[in-house]
Amino acid sequence: MFPAPIQKLISHFQKLPGIGPRQAVKFALRLTKMSAGELKNMSEDVANLKSVIGECKECFMLFDRPQANSFSLCRFCRQSARDAHKICVVINDHDALAIEKTNTYNGLYHVLGGHVSMLDKDENRSLNLLALKDRIGRKPTGAEVILALNATAEGQATALYLEKFLVDSGAKITRLAQGLSTGSEIEYADDQTLINALKHTR
DSSP, X not given: OOOHHHHHHHHHHHTSTTOOHHHHHHXXXXXXXXXXXXXXXXXXXXXXXHHHXXXXXXXXXXXXXXXXXSOSSOTTTTXXXXXXXXXXXXXXXXXXXXXXXXXXXXXEEEEOOSOOOSSOGGGGGGSSHHHHHHHHHTSOTTOEEXXXXXXXXXXXXXXXXXXXXXXXXXXXXXXXXXXXXXXXXXXXXXXXXXXXXXXXXX
């Protein structure tokens, strides 16, 4: 058993998605090798995170907010030149930024915040599902919702759920074209693959 302060750090790291016990131990032990100044800077950055990072009230993407409460929309939702008739649904910010990097898509985004769970319905309450339906309801006729979800079992199950969930929304529901190999994730796809998938939605 590690000393209590180390054990507390390990417990904190294990709360992060994708971090198992062994990785949590490595992170905690690495912190013990850092200087007091480095630890102080890191702790201040973590402590200030909520005051300098905002969550867009429209699409739920995170954005840099230099002044607290200066605005509540991310840079994408604030750009009037973007095509407001299109909403690209993604699991997280990583996926939206990967698509944005292709310079092919000029619509808006909507971050779900995770995959839909078919087993635990309570988990779905934390997802931005109702907010998505509300956004579509405020769009003019002819809105298109592009489901840019991972080509994994979880991603495809989420896409099927959303197609049923939005069936009466009046929006055109499309998916990224084939091109993403089965099991692949959008944030790791190369630019050309994403460009082709965006150009040929289905």
